Amino acid sequence: MKGRKAAVTATTGALKKVPPAPKDLSPLAQKVWRAELSALVRAEKIAAHELPLFKSYCSATARIDEAQAEIVKHGLLIVGASGELKRNPATTIQKEAIALQARLATEFGISPASRNKVSGFTSDEDDAPPGVDI
Secondary structure, eight states: OOSOOOOOOOOTTBOSSOOOOOTTSOHHHHHHHHHHHHHHHHTTOOBGGGHHHHHHHHHHHHHHHHHHHHHHHHOSEEEOTTSOEEEOHHHHHHHHHHHHHHHHHHHHTOSHHHHTTOTTOOOSSOSSOTTOOO
């Protein structure tokens, strides 16, 4: 779907406090949960029924770093079963996680472009998500 995206406004039934991170999230995903969700709650931009989707955003963000660690450890190319070089499967995992994270960041007004449409949104952290050093 192309065209102008709707401006994000205060959400009906917005959360008033940050709920604890789900226990089944990785430590990095829990860090993303706390850092990013606090800004959304403060700006009244997220409701309880949106938390499962936000959990997916946190998991995707963590998966990017997990895949990068595998790429650093094993390289972009790995030796296949028959001895040929092939693309490290972690590159595909990372690519898919980046696409999901970007899409969900836009949904929540977390990306730089979508953040411009969200009045009252300020993050406690730098622009980079937890785990990303710039």
